[in-house]
Each structure stands twice: as C-alpha cells, then as structure tokens.
Amino acid sequence: MRRIYFLVPNIDVTKKIVDELLLARIEEKHIHVIAKRGTPLENLPEASLLQKSDFVPAVQQGLAVGGSTGALAGLVAVALPPASTVIAGGVLLAGALAGAGIGAWISGMVGMSIGNRRIKEFEEAIEAGHMLVLADVPAARVEEIEERVKQHIPEVEVESTEPRVPAFP
Structure with missing residues (x-):
C-alpha cells in the first residue's frame, strides 16, 4: 500500500x-x-x-534501537564469566526481546505525542x-x-x- x-x-x-x-x-x-x-x-x-501522530514510525525505530541495545547488553552479559553456551544464547535472546519490547513501548508513547x-x-x-x-x-x-x-x-x-x-x- x-x-x-x-x-x-x-x-x-x-x-x-x-x-x-x-x-x-x-x-x-x-x-x-x-x-x-x-x-x-x-x-x-x-x-x-x-x-x-508519528506512532508507527516511532514504534519501528524503537524496535530497532531497543532490540540492538538489548542484544548488545546480552552480548556483554555473555562475555562475563561464568557463561555456558546454552545460558548465553538465552541471555542474548532475552536481552534482544526485552530491549525491543521496551524500546517499542517507549517510542510509541513518544510518537503518539508528536x-x-x-x-x-x-x-x-x-x-x-x-x-x-x-x-x-x-x-x-x-x-x-x-x-x-x-x-x-x-x-x-x-x-x-x-x-x-x-x-x-
């Protein structure tokens, strides 16, 4: 469309x-x-x-930035000892998902006001x-x-x- x-x-x-x-x-x-x-x-x-409002573009940007930040935080958590491979993958995934969710939520609220x-x-x-x-x-x-x-x-x-x-x- x-x-x-x-x-x-x-x-x-x-x-x-x-x-x-x-x-x-x-x-x-x-x-x-x-x-x-x-x-x-x-x-x-x-x-x-x-x-x-700018809700939709803001949510898209929040997903990208939040997901990237969460993945980066997950990588930092994996780099710290002790980290097993199975736990490391879960931490990385959880960080990315949490970051994407929080980023989309906050950006969406800001986008609604703009x-x-x-x-x-x-x-x-x-x-x-x-x-x-x-x-x-x-x-x-x-x-x-x-x-x-x-x-x-x-x-x-x-x-x-x-x-x-x-x-x-």
Missing part, C-alpha cells in the same frame, strides 16, 4: 474526492480526512490518532481552511487513482505519495 496526499480547498471538493475514491473501490477504512480543528467533517472519514512529520508540511494550508485527504491505495493503482481523481476533479492537487504504508494501522 502507498499513501497519496490530496490537498483540497473545501468540504464540497473533499466529498467529491472521497466519493471518487469509493467508486474506485478504495475502502473507506483506507481514506482519512484531516481538517482544521473544529471544522465539521459531516460524514467524511476523519483521520485517527494513528494517521495524525504530530506526523509528513503532515507537518501541510499544517499551514490546513490552518488556512484547506483539507488534507490521505488515501492508502495498492502500489499498482497509484497512478490510476491519481489520474482518475484529476480527471473528475481538476482543481485538486496531488501533493505527494509515500513510498509505503505499514500494514497494521
């Missing part, structure tokens, strides 16, 4: 885009709308905290009254969806496309 960002001037055009995405068989759960705080979105699919880095570039436009539509589409359909939206709604701008979207949010 890849995420496409559409910056839209008003709610009427946003409704048209969402309808066009639904007609293109993009499920509603893969469409997210972000607007200025207090703007009524009516029946549009509002972006959740997962889309508005705004999404990708959306920050659109903050000015959102505060000015524009709406940002995020659509998660299959990688093979990105160009088709962009062209379909531009064809039916020429005033919309496709702002950017993320290289990939995590599967679980």
Whole structure:
C-alpha cells in the first residue's frame, strides 16, 4: 500500500474526492480526512490518532534501537564469566526481546505525542481552511487513482505519495 496526499480547498471538493475514491473501490477504512480543528467533517472519514501522530514510525525505530541495545547488553552479559553456551544464547535472546519490547513501548508513547512529520508540511494550508485527504491505495493503482481523481476533479492537487504504508494501522 502507498499513501497519496490530496490537498483540497473545501468540504464540497473533499466529498467529491472521497466519493471518487469509493467508486474506485478504495475502502473507506483506507481514506482519512484531516481538517482544521473544529471544522465539521459531516460524514467524511476523519483521520485517527494513528494517521495524525508519528506512532508507527516511532514504534519501528524503537524496535530497532531497543532490540540492538538489548542484544548488545546480552552480548556483554555473555562475555562475563561464568557463561555456558546454552545460558548465553538465552541471555542474548532475552536481552534482544526485552530491549525491543521496551524500546517499542517507549517510542510509541513518544510518537503518539508528536504530530506526523509528513503532515507537518501541510499544517499551514490546513490552518488556512484547506483539507488534507490521505488515501492508502495498492502500489499498482497509484497512478490510476491519481489520474482518475484529476480527471473528475481538476482543481485538486496531488501533493505527494509515500513510498509505503505499514500494514497494521
């Protein structure tokens, strides 16, 4: 999946885009709308905290850093005498798993409190009254969806496309 960002001037055009995405068989759960705080979105699919925050990238970074740190701590524990081979493998594995878990948990909490880095570039436009539509589409359909939206709604701008979207949010 890849995420496409559409910056839209008003709610009427946003409704048209969402309808066009639904007609293109993009499920509603893969469409997210972000607007200025207090703007009524009516029946549009509002972006959740997962889309508005840096939770997913933070968890990924926490897993990597925590797992590496835990594995390093496990190696240090193995290097200290007395260490048998069986116990050493368990200590190394336990250290890596504990580090990854703790790193993901702490990073996830921090990521929830930080705004999404990708959306920050659109903050000015959102505060000015524009709406940002995020659509998660299959990688093979990105160009088709962009062209379909531009064809039916020429005033919309496709702002950017993320290289990939995590599967679980």
